[in-house]
Amino acid sequence: MSERRLTVLSGPSGVGKSTVVAELRRAHPAVWLSVSVTTRRPRPGEVNGVHYYFVDGEEFDRLVTAGELLEWAEFAGNRYGTPREPVLKKLADGVPTLLEIDLEGARQVRRSMPEALLVFLAPPTWEELEKRLRGRGTEPEDVIARRLEAGRVEMAAEQEFDLTLVNTSVQDVCRRLIALMTDPQGVTTTTNREV
Numbered sequence: 001m002s003e004r005r006l007t008v009l010s011g012p013s014g015v016g017k018s019t020v021v022a023e024l025r026r027a028h029p030a031v032w033l034s035v036s037v038t039t040r041r042p043r044p045g046e047v048n049g050v051h052y053y054f055v056d057g058e059e060f061d062r063l064v065t066a067g068e069l070l071e072w073a074e075f076a077g078n079r080y081g082t083p084r085e086p087v088l089k090k091l092a093d094g095v096p097t098l099l100e101i102d103l104e105g106a107r108q109v110r111r112s113m114p115e116a117l118l119v120f121l122a123p124p125t126w127e128e129l130e131k132r133l134r135g136r137g138t139e140p141e142d143v144i145a146r147r148l149e150a151g152r153v154e155m156a157a158e159q160e161f162d163l164t165l166v167n168t169s170v171q172d173v174c175r176r177l178i179a180l181m182t183d184p185q186g187v188t189t190t191t192n193r194e195v
């Protein structure tokens with residue numbers, strides 16, 4: 001494993017980031033996924049401390065002011081952030097570490113930790129993205145519209161990432177991601193589209 005142990009996975013809402021990460025962690029438990037803090041309400045089945053740390057706005061403000069977040073951003077009406085300490089500890093221990101965060105967060109990590117590998121997860125088509133987001137059935141139509149609007153912005157920023165993986169097959173994306181996390185020398189600085 002080289003020094004680049006921090007990998008960031010971003011992409012438009014509904015592209016399949018959480019699905020890919022869940023499969024990656026099932027198949028490769030040695031990979032550590034940062035648990036974010038959010039002001040969003042839990043969806044049915046989401047567990048505090050597992051999927052997110054669910055906090056109110058006041059607590060989120062406190063974390064920001066105390067400098068406890070490595071990065072944070074507002075996304076579609078809620079705030080999300082990565083607790084700094086656990087990430088730094090895992091990296092110091094040499095553990096391959098994954099952040100699943102939005103574009104703004106990825107940009108902040110690019111600035112503060114330029115050695116991180118930034119991976120953009122893209123949908124096979126825009127129509128498929130809409131289908132997945134609606135098919136998940138977790139948000140009302142007005143929230144879906146906000147997420148799709150943000151998705152247009154995220155899609156336009158693909159070139160800022162080290163490479164793009166197209167999420168046609170979750171298994172294929174996972175295979176490629178784990179290879180990148182364990183042999184990052186294979187990544188060039190030119191943006192590539194793969195899978």
Ligand SMILES: Nc1ncnc2c1ncn2[C@@H]1O[C@H](COP(=O)(O)OP(=O)(O)OP(=O)(O)O)[C@@H](O)[C@H]1O
Pocket residue numbers: 011012013014015016017018019020132133135136167168169170
């Ligand atoms: N390769 C795939 N083919 C078909 N459906 C998929 C694929 N990957 C994920 N999905 C489905 O797409 C939907 C959205 O996936 P997921 O919740 O993982 O997206 P996400 O990128 O994490 O979204 P968000 O950013 O809103 O949290 C889910 O219903 C999931 O089962």
Ligand SMILES: Nc1nc2c(ncn2[C@@H]2O[C@H](COP(=O)(O)O)[C@@H](O)[C@H]2O)c(=O)[nH]1
Pocket residue numbers: 010011012013017036037040071072073075080081082100101102103104105106
């Ligand atoms: N900048 C950050 N973005 C984050 C973080 N945790 C999650 N996210 C991103 O937010 C959106 C919406 O997530 P959802 O769970 O409400 O669907 C998605 O793009 C996530 O990747 C974070 O810590 N920082």
